[in-house]
Amino acid sequence: MSPSAYVPDHIGRWVVRKPAILDGWTYNQLTLPRAQLPADKKCFNVRPLAPVIQEFQQLIEDDPELFMYFHTMFDEVRRPNGDLDHVNDYKELMKTLDRIITQAPKFGGANNLVMGVPMYAVLAPFCNTPSGYNIFTNPKVNAQLHKIFDVWAAFLVSPESRYVLTTNEQCWFSPIAIDVMSERLGTSFYDAWVCRDSNPRNHYGFTSWDDFFTRRFRPHMRRVIDPDNSNLITAACEAHVHTIQSNVRAVDKFWIKGNSYSLSHMFNHDPFTPLFVGGTVYQGILSSLDYHRWHSPVDGIVRNTRLIPGMYYAARLDNDPDPDVVSRSQDFVTAIAARALIFIESDNPVIGLMCFVAVGLGEVSTCAVTVKEGDRLKKGDELGSFHFGGSTHCLVFRPQTPLKPFPHLQPGTVHNVNSNIFYIENGTEMD
Known part of the structure; x- marks a missing residue:
């Protein structure tokens, strides 16, 4: 496949181009040691699946058509040699989604946006399969995904989600993240965006991941030019x-x-x-x-x-x-x-x-x-x-x-x- 067959450069791609890197990241989500999880998530390896994820698994097992597609989907995404490096079956997929809804998206580096959309990073290999298409166009699956997003959103609007709003590695106020976010703006992060605090150690005053994500430009940043010209x-x-x-x-x-x-x-x-x-x-x-x-x-x-x-x-x-x-x-x-x-x-x-x-x-x-x-x-x-x-x-x-x-x-x-x-x-x- 020629390079031109890939996502064009002008597309705001969501996940890293190489399947091997994507597989590795997804595998790490499933196997990450408890010591590497946020402090309030370290019981993940021993707690049961969240109720909304248990409900999703039950939906799959109760519906014969979905149950079939969730098995054939894995067959369709396997490598020619039979390997499947990310998750091996729908139960491991449920465990991975269960972990994701307890975390806020991390900064994935200048050219690696895996962290920005972690659920899609897990599901992306399946989206381009016939069985995956049948799954992701199924009204019951979409209704259940909506419930899962609601649970995750409740965490992303909470103060607990601010653990990624620090200067630590893979966090949004790390030096590389600040450089990437500031580069095209031609000014510092603090001067470009409305912040309630000037100190990144205080999360720049953002109250949650979503509060940071929906941040506002300062008034001087994006003025309308010639506002009275109706043409x-x-x-x-x-x-x-x-x-x-x-x-x-x-x-x-x-x-x-x-x-x-x-x-x-x-x-x-x-x-x-x-x-x-x-x-x-x-x-x-x-x-x-x-x-x-x-x-x-x-x-x-x-x-x-x-x-x-x-x-x-x-x-x-x-x-x-x-x-x-x-x-x-x-x-x-x-x-x-x-x-x-x-x-x-x-x-x-x-x-x-x-x-x-x-x-x-x-x-x-x-x-x-x-x-x-x-x-x-x-x-x-x-x-x-x-x-x-x-x-x-x-x-x-x-x-x-x-x-x-x-x-x-x-x-x-x-x-x-x-x-x-x-x-x-x-x-x-x-x-």
């Missing part, structure tokens, strides 16, 4: 550009590469859907190191908001050996993953109605909308946020909107939230 459309998120696609269809084969967006499925058959048929979809990808709040790209009024439940680990299957199949399925997930829709009527009638789509992936699928129908927005006003990890998002425009991207808006480029990304043709002169 300029700004970035809703801090993100890597994935794609811009025009003439999108109401219904399309979103599971086939090249037939990227199916508006009716993306919008879950919302009544506004027909207004966008033939229009434009822009998609950008967030990583676990990015800012995770969303901001309005236009001045206008919120016409509707919707939260749509979805699947968490379903991906477009392929023959690529790179385990990060969900990152290769960015357009696919806009039709099937948990997501939030925010329809905004721009004050500029040439733009008219547009939609912001937040797409949550895997265990990082919590979309928190903070605006409601009827709210008046200025460009840059906050719309909501992702919680617990990196995700993806779309801006969708009507076909009548004469939309033009700025030249820098190319796949792989990174744009700042509130920066200008589109202009209205014949409305704004370009330099």
